[in-house]
Amino acid sequence: MPKIKFIEASGEEHVVDATAGQSVMQAAMDNLVPGIVAECGGYANCATCHVYVDAAWTDELPRPEANEAAMVECAFEVQANSRLSCQLTVTPELDGLIVRIPSSQMG
Numbered sequence: 669m670p671k672i673k674f675i676e677a678s679g680e681e682h683v684v685d686a687t688a689g690q691s692v693m694q695a696a697m698d699n700l701v702p703g704i705v706a707e708c709g710g711y712a713n714c715a716t717c718h719v720y721v722d723a724a725w726t727d728e729l730p731r732p733e734a735n736e737a738a739m740v741e742c743a744f745e746v747q748a749n750s751r752l753s754c755q756l757t758v759t760p761e762l763d764g765l766i767v768r769i770p771s772s773q774m775g
Contacts, residue, residue: 670763674701674719677771686758692767693717693753703769710754712736715743717753718773722766729756744772 669685686695696704705716712735736755
């Protein structure tokens, strides 16, 4: 099972087991990671699953599609490595993925 590390803005870390084929967002939801609200249920209609992908992983992920890129622009505290975790599919190659949760989502 691939492991994903979620890091809160405070620095608190949550390492979770994810299932290949599920979204990074769903892995967070299944493991009660704070700050991943996922109000739209993974349809890229909100930005409540916004994360920052660690620089070591940005080139390992497919480029965002137009709908994700447009929705990310609506998020708070957008950075060059901002992504919607609902649009990131877990694969075995993503074992060790690190994502950070923006402070604006911590409630």
